[in-house]
Amino acid sequence: MESSLSSYESRVHSAFGGxxxxxxxxxxLAWLIRRNGLxxxxxxxxxxxxxxxxxAEIIAVLYTSVLRVDPENPAWPERDRxxxxxxxxxxxxxxxxAERGFFPxxxxxxxxxxxxxxxxxxxxxxxxxxEVSTGSLGHGLxxxxxxxxxxxxxxxxxxxxxxxxxxxxxxxxxWESALQAAQFGLDRLTAVVDYNHxxxxxxxxxxxxxxxxxAKWRDFGWxxxxxxxxxxxxxxxxxxxxxxxxxxxxxxxxxxxxxxxKGVSFMENNILWHYRTPQGEEYEAALKELEAQRP
Amino acid sequence: xxxxxxxALLEEMERxxxxxxxxxxxxxxxxxxxxxxFPDRLINAGIAEQSMVGLAAGLAMTGxxxxxxxxxxxxxxxxxEQIRNxxxxxxxxxxxVCVGGGFVYGSLGMSHHATxxxxxxxxxxxxxxFTPGDPAETEAVVPVMFDTPGTxxxxxxxxxxxxxxxxxxxxWTFPEAIRVREGKDIALLTAGGILIEAWRASCxxxxxxxxxxxxxxxxxxxxxxxxxxxxxxxxTDLITVEEHTIEGGFGSAVCEIVAECGSxxxxxxxxxxxxxxxxxxxxxxxxxxxxxxxxGIETRAEQILQGK
Numbered sequence: 001m002e003s004s005l006s007s008y009e010s011r012v013h014s015a016f017g018g019x020x021x022x023x024x025x026x027x028x029l030a031w032l033i034r035r036n037g038l039x040x041x042x043x044x045x046x047x048x049x050x051x052x053x054x055x056a057e058i059i060a061v062l063y064t065s066v067l068r069v070d071p072e073n074p075a076w077p078e079r080d081r082x083x084x085x086x087x088x089x090x091x092x093x094x095x096x097x098a099e100r101g102f103f104p105x106x107x108x109x110x111x112x113x114x115x116x117x118x119x120x121x122x123x124x125x126x127x128x129x130x131e132v133s134t135g136s137l138g139h140g141l142x143x144x145x146x147x148x149x150x151x152x153x154x155x156x157x158x159x160x161x162x163x164x165x166x167x168x169x170x171x172x173x174x175w176e177s178a179l180q181a182a183q184f185g186l187d188r189l190t191a192v193v194d195y196n197h198x199x200x201x202x203x204x205x206x207x208x209x210x211x212x213x214x215a216k217w218r219d220f221g222w223x224x225x226x227x228x229x230x231x232x233x234x235x236x237x238x239x240x241x242x243x244x245x246x247x248x249x250x251x252x253x254x255x256x257x258x259x260x261x262k263g264v265s266f267m268e269n270n271i272l273w274h275y276r277t278p279q280g281e282e283y284e285a286a287l288k289e290l291e292a293q294r295p
Numbered sequence: 296x297x298x299x300x301x302x303a304l305l306e307e308m309e310r311x312x313x314x315x316x317x318x319x320x321x322x323x324x325x326x327x328x329x330x331x332x333f334p335d336r337l338i339n340a341g342i343a344e345q346s347m348v349g350l351a352a353g354l355a356m357t358g359x360x361x362x363x364x365x366x367x368x369x370x371x372x373x374x375x376e377q378i379r380n381x382x383x384x385x386x387x388x389x390x391x392v393c394v395g396g397g398f399v400y401g402s403l404g405m406s407h408h409a410t411x412x413x414x415x416x417x418x419x420x421x422x423x424x425f426t427p428g429d430p431a432e433t434e435a436v437v438p439v440m441f442d443t444p445g446t447x448x449x450x451x452x453x454x455x456x457x458x459x460x461x462x463x464x465x466x467w468t469f470p471e472a473i474r475v476r477e478g479k480d481i482a483l484l485t486a487g488g489i490l491i492e493a494w495r496a497s498c499x500x501x502x503x504x505x506x507x508x509x510x511x512x513x514x515x516x517x518x519x520x521x522x523x524x525x526x527x528x529x530x531t532d533l534i535t536v537e538e539h540t541i542e543g544g545f546g547s548a549v550c551e552i553v554a555e556c557g558s559x560x561x562x563x564x565x566x567x568x569x570x571x572x573x574x575x576x577x578x579x580x581x582x583x584x585x586x587x588x589x590x591g592i593e594t595r596a597e598q599i600l601q602g603k
Contacts, residue, residue: 081356124385131356132385139381142346146353153335154357173377176346183341 008109015294023099026232027295030060034263036095042278044112050273051089054196054258061235063096071101074128080158081147083132085140086165090122102129138171145181148189159188167199170208181251182221189251190242196260217253229256264289297394297454299430303437308333319347319365344369348377355387366395367407382446383421389446396450396487397538398581405571414543416448417516424448428490428511431460435467436513452488459494470514472522478508482530486512486545489538495589523552527560532599534563541566
């Protein structure tokens with residue numbers, strides 16, 4: 001069935017010249033997460049585009065190369081569980097799920113809108129593929145630890161993944177959960193920190209310094225490594241490393257170094273774009289930059 | 296009530312292998328039978344209540360019924376947002392169990408006085424709140440709580456309380472109020488362990504020729520609306536007694552129903568009046584100081600009856 005040119009889906013996919021994008025390619029999915037993120041924040045006048053862009057490759061690699069999930073059967077009991085603890089980057093997960101077939105891409109245009117099921121912070125209610133609603137920071141790792149503990153008690157084969165923000169690691173609950181996950185030996189739990197070095201008002205180093213960050217996690221009893229969070233191959237290697245750690249009796253954390261606003265020059269490392277919504281000339285300029293990067 | 300809870304919990308754990316217990320590093324002696332019989336289903340989360348409740352939510356997502364055990368305000372006010380967002384919003388089978396409702400830990404100071412928990416917990420959508428009045432009521436409500444889907448709150452008193460019901464409470468029907476004593480002059484309504492004081496007050500009133508009915512509400516939410524409407528028709532005055540602030544708790548819940556039924560019945564709320572108890576004292580001392588012991592309730596009832 002040919003979609004109307006005016007449809008949302010045809011607009012965000014137009015850069016592929018009528019060919020259906022290969023959403024199993026993490027680079028393609030990451031690009032679509034940015035393209036959708038731009039469109040969704042533009043249409044809704046919503047915020048957090050900087051966080052959506054920094055997390056794009058992390059989410060794309062998870063939904064193409066790591067998670068065992070089935071869009072035809074989102075409640076499959078053996079599925080891997082993924083929690084976006086930094087719920088404000090919810091658009092990235094909604095985009096990945098829609099592009100991977102959990103629900104129609106067209107629905108993304110309802111994000112933030114009256115009557116929609118796609119709230120600004122990620123919500124599980126009625127949204128296939130979303131495990132947990134978040135939005136208040138610091139909650140996701142504890143829930144992930146509970147899931148991983150339940151799976152361990154059941155001898156289940158599925159894994160648990162939690163995506164955290166770096167600013168989120170100011171929250172005490174993150175470190176409570178870090179202690180518990182290590183204590184309970186949850187080595188099938190993997191945390192990924194979208195380490196974009198910026199938080200709501202300023203750079204992390206100028207707010208509550210996290211460095212030496214890797215050492216902190218190790219001191220809390222975790223396997224820890226760092227990687228380039230925009231390099232899909234490096235991310236795949238990092239997830240493979242986490243998987244090899246199963247049997248170590250320790251959970252694993254990947255510190256994925258990213259750039260807030262990655263992909264649009266004037267948004268990168270610019271705190272303004274934590275909140276600002278792309279409109280007018282800024283929207284056009286961002287679109288142009290993204291289109292030039294289409295994989 | 297604490298020991299009655301553990302007895303009932305052990306029966307549930309025996310009956311249903313999905314029941315697990317998480318403790319916030321409390322209950323050294325009282326949880327020993329659980330530790331001995333079900334070591335794999337008792338988890339100590341440490342002194343970390345926020346992540347304890349998040350952990351409980353995650354465990355419940357794997358099909359378990361998770362009881363979270365702590366004292367005073369630690370399992371409620373401290374991880375309140377985790378209860379709201381992680382448990383209640385997701386409709387998870389997490390049962391929050393508080394030992395020490397009211398002034399149980401009186402002498403330990405205001406940090407340990409659980410005197411706003413009922414108001415706060417009943418405000419959260421989807422949470423069923425149980426407030427048994429004595430050990431027998433506790434044993435009756437615990438199995439019902441584990442059979443109630445979704446997030447629940449169980450407010451207990453302490454260990455070794457006197458029994459109000461001299462026999463087991465058989466066949467309790469959720470969420471009904473329990474008539475503890477008949478009486479035609481006035482009705483005393485309670486939720487939680489303060490029931491014993493209302494019972495004693497009714498005995499004192501009887502000595503003075505007054506007949507006070509006593510009703511215990513082991514379920515605060517949903518509350519037994521039918522019974523409240525009936526009592527509002529039957530009596531001109533109802534006294535609610537709670538070891539809790541009168542702002543938003545049990546008395547408020549009763550008022551909400553009575554105000555809508557238009558019977559003209561007056562509700563007199565007894566409890567704390569917008570204050571913290573900074574006085575040092577045992578539970579008995581603080582109940583007396585704040586006028587919610589048997590003598591205080593009796594005095595209030597006499598005043599109301601004389602004012603007629």
